[in-house]
Amino acid sequence: SQQGEEDPQALSIQEGENATMNCSYKTSINNLQWYRQNSGRGLVHLILIRSNEREKHSGRLRVTLDTSKKSSSLLITASRAADTASYFCATDGAQKLVFGQGTRLTINP
């Protein structure tokens, strides 16, 4: 069974708007990571947040982590067409990294 589950499964917004996607997980973690996948390509790491961190920023990305609720969110501000991709959260446990099913984000011009 997958550890992380993203919500929503698909999101379509206008360019310039903010996009928020969420990830819920079931068991304790060391870190939570977010990845992006452009169509047909390998995943690219975006940001890693440790279990003792609550918020982390990287450029237009903002990630929050609430370990009490076992959830994380990824916010992309001022979206661009190039942000169109699938976004996955990944959680570690028992020496392996498990991915959710992803959120497919579409940025409309």
Add this chain to the structure above:
Amino acid sequence: NAGVTQTPKFQVLKTGQSMTLQCAQDMNHEYMSWYRQDPGMGLRLIHYSVGAGITDQGEVPNGYNVSRSTTEDFPLRLLSAAPSQTSVYFCASSYHPWDTQYFGPGTRLTVL
């Protein structure tokens, strides 16, 4: 550095055939893993390795074998291909499972 390389990029097999998907990394990473991704789905872990000589099963290991004789290489073997194994296969590596994963470009496999 080449990073994580995978060969071949595309492969078509007939049911029952066997083949090996190659994965290599030049970053001296201890942790390597194989995932499969089906259309519109996330990544499912097939097998992983925490170091040379050590492998373990992931979420969907049936029909696949792995070995890790060197730090650099982590081949995935399909023993007897089935149409259900049609998928895109990704290899990844990192120093530890909880670190940033570096992904290869993927192998797109079709089993007829």
